[in-house]
Amino acid sequence: MTIPAKDMETINEQISKSPSYSTVKQWVSEFKKGRVSTSDGPRSGRPVEVTTPDMIEKIHQIVLGDRRLKVREIAETCKMSYERVQHILHQHLHMEKLCARWVPRLLTVDQKLIRKNTSIVATAKINDLKFELMPHPPYSPDLAPSDYFLFPNLKKWLGGKRFADNEEVIEAVNGYFEELDESVYRDGINRLEHRYEKCISLGGDYVEK
Known part of the structure; x- marks a missing residue:
C-alpha cells in the first residue's frame, strides 16, 4: 500500500513532535516504580519550574566542562527535575547527545565552513589517489x-x-x-x-x- 505524500508529511510531523526513546524509557521506568503522575513532585532547593537565563547559562557551563555528563547528573547538581534539564538542553541550548557527548544541534557558520573545507580536501585526495567515489x-x-x-x-x-x-x-x-x-x-x-x-x-x- 502506497501512502500519499501529504499523509506522509503529516506522519513525519507527528513523529518529530513525539518524545524521544530515552524520554519514554525514563517514564516507563518511573511508572514501574509506582509513579502515577507525570507532574514533577516537590523538591528541596530551587523551584523546578523556574527556567531563568542564569540557570540556562549555569547548565551550559556545566556541559562545556564535561560533555559526557548524564542529564540525571546535571539535574542533581542544579537541583532541578530531569525533564526540566532535558528541556533546557534541547530547547534553549539546542544540544543533542551524540556518541555519549553533548554537541550543538545547529552548526555555526564557522563550523559549516570547516566541514565544507575538510570535505573539499578529502575529495581532492580521493581523486588524487584514483579511488572511485561512491554516492554517500x-x-x-x-x-x-x-x-x-x-x-x-x-x-x-x-x-x-x-x-x-x-x-x-x-x-x-x-x-x-x-x-x-x-x-x-x-x-x-x-x-x-x-x-x-x-x-x-x-x-x-x-x-x-
Whole structure:
C-alpha cells in the first residue's frame, strides 16, 4: 500500500513532535516504580519550574566542562527535575547527545565552513589517489558494524565506570579493544553481508537484526 505524500508529511510531523526513546524509557521506568503522575513532585532547593537565563547559562557551563555528563547528573547538581534539564538542553541550548557527548544541534557558520573545507580536501585526495567515489547514503547505523555490534558493547562495558580525565578513558578503551579476540571483529563484519541482503529485500528500510 502506497501512502500519499501529504499523509506522509503529516506522519513525519507527528513523529518529530513525539518524545524521544530515552524520554519514554525514563517514564516507563518511573511508572514501574509506582509513579502515577507525570507532574514533577516537590523538591528541596530551587523551584523546578523556574527556567531563568542564569540557570540556562549555569547548565551550559556545566556541559562545556564535561560533555559526557548524564542529564540525571546535571539535574542533581542544579537541583532541578530531569525533564526540566532535558528541556533546557534541547530547547534553549539546542544540544543533542551524540556518541555519549553533548554537541550543538545547529552548526555555526564557522563550523559549516570547516566541514565544507575538510570535505573539499578529502575529495581532492580521493581523486588524487584514483579511488572511485561512491554516492554517500543516508546515515545508516543498522549497516555500520561499529554502530550495531562494536560500540553498543563498549557502552555496556563502560556503564557505571568513572574516569578522572580523557587520558584514563582513552587508556581504558584501548585496553578493551586490545583484549577482544579477532573473531569478534570477524563475526561483526560477516554479519554485515546478512544485513546488506536484508536491506535489499526490505527495499531500503532499516534492518533490525
